[in-house]
Amino acid sequence: MRNDTKSPKLLKKHPKAFQVEWKDGHSSWYPYTYLRQMCPCAECAIIRHKGSDVHSLFSPQGDGDITLIEVSDDIQPLDIQLVGRYALQFSWNDGHDTGIYPFEVLRETCPCPECAPPNVEQEERAP
Ligand SMILES: [Zn+2]
Ligand SMILES: [Zn+2]
Numbered sequence: 001m002r003n004d005t006k007s008p009k010l011l012k013k014h015p016k017a018f019q020v021e022w023k024d025g026h027s028s029w030y031p032y033t034y035l036r037q038m039c040p041c042a043e044c045a046i047i048r049h050k051g052s053d054v055h056s057l058f059s060p061q062g063d064g065d066i067t068l069i070e071v072s073d074d075i076q077p078l079d080i081q082l083v084g085r086y087a088l089q090f091s092w093n094d095g096h097d098t099g100i101y102p103f104e105v106l107r108e109t110c111p112c113p114e115c116a117p118p119n120v121e122q123e124e125r126a127p
Contacts (some may be wrong), residue, residue: 006104011088013080020106028110032075036092037066038109039099044069063109 010021018035020028037044045054048064072094079091083100091097107115 006107008103011080013077018077018080020103022107026110026114028106028112028115030106030109030111032077033071033073034066034111035077035090035101036071036075036094036096037069038063038101039069039090039096040101040105041096041098043098044096 004023005026007023008020009023010019012019012021014029016031018030018032020030022028037048042054045064046052047068048066050065050068074093076093077090078093079097081089081091083089086104087100087102088106089097089100110116
């Protein structure tokens with residue numbers, strides 16, 4: 001079974017960002033503020049969806065508004081644990097540690113221009 005785009009080859013902690021290098025050769029850099037705001041736990045999902053119950057099958061999909069999560073500039077992971085072989089759990093220095101980040105989600109949320117959804121700031125690619 002090949003799943004190279006969702007399998008990490010290298011995980012590295014940098015001063016301001018977390019790096020995942022994937023088996024397909026792509027490298028993703030996640031600024032800690034961004035990662036913290038993307039926290040996939042239910043508590044943060046509810047904040048991003050302005051209080052909507054994210055446990056309902058009919059709840060809004062997607063990440064919601066990540067800017068609704070307040071993060072200080074010096075946010076850092078104190079600890080990062082592997083959860084099985086499919087996810088990472090970050091313990092942040094703001095005391096939050098309930099977010100489990102599946103590699104699949106991390107790959108989907110890679111903030112690099114190559115992976116970003118084609119909408120804003122596409123001027124340069126005009127024909
Ligand atoms: Zn959370
Ligand atoms: Zn990317």
